[in-house]
Amino acid sequence: MKISTxxxxxxxMAEIEGLYQKGFxxxxxxxxxxLGVLSEAIEAWETVHYPMPxxxxxxxxxTYLLESNKLTQAALAEELNISKGFLSQLRHGYKAPNTEVLTAIHYxxxxxxxxxxxxxxxxNR
Incomplete structure (x- = not known):
């Protein structure tokens, strides 16, 4: 399968979400x-159109999450269950994320x- 548009x-993405909702x-x-076919096709599309630095x-x-998901800062803050101010501090490097934020982004x-x-x-990179 190849995603072209x-x-x-x-x-x-909607089909994968439906499969996730059903439960593995x-x-x-x-x-x-x-699920495997969709995942590979989505990964190939994202590598070209939404590359992670x-x-x-x-x-x-x-910034990647905002741009690739076409989210506003307010919408991303809501998705991560954090305040817009805290998200702004994370985005500008003034604060480091806590475990809850990292876990939410991961999942x-x-x-x-x-x-x-x-x-x-x-x-330690």
Whole structure:
């Protein structure tokens, strides 16, 4: 499967979300295979259209989330269950994220946990 348009990308994302909502343990073999195909196609699309900066710092990840998901700062703050002010401080590097923020980004936006940890200013890169 190859995603060629934004419409196909959003359709694939919606289909994946439906499979996630069903729960991994409840997927049949056909659905598991479809999930794998969709995941690979979405990853290929995002690599081209929404590339993650290599070795990003945490503020770059926040910017990436805003741009790639077409979110306002207020909407992203709501998704992460934090205040707009705290998000602004994270985005500008004035504050470091807490465990709850890192966990929310990992689960809600499927950002690799290791990448998140490595993006912190005090990590050993």
């Amino acid at each position: 934004k419409q196909e990308y959003f359709s694939a 343990s409840k997927l049949n073999q056909k659905e598991e295979k479809r 290599s070795k990003p710092d945490f503020p770059a990840i926040i 809600k936006f499927h950002i690799d946990g290791n990448l998140l940890l490595e993006s912190l200013p005090y990590s």
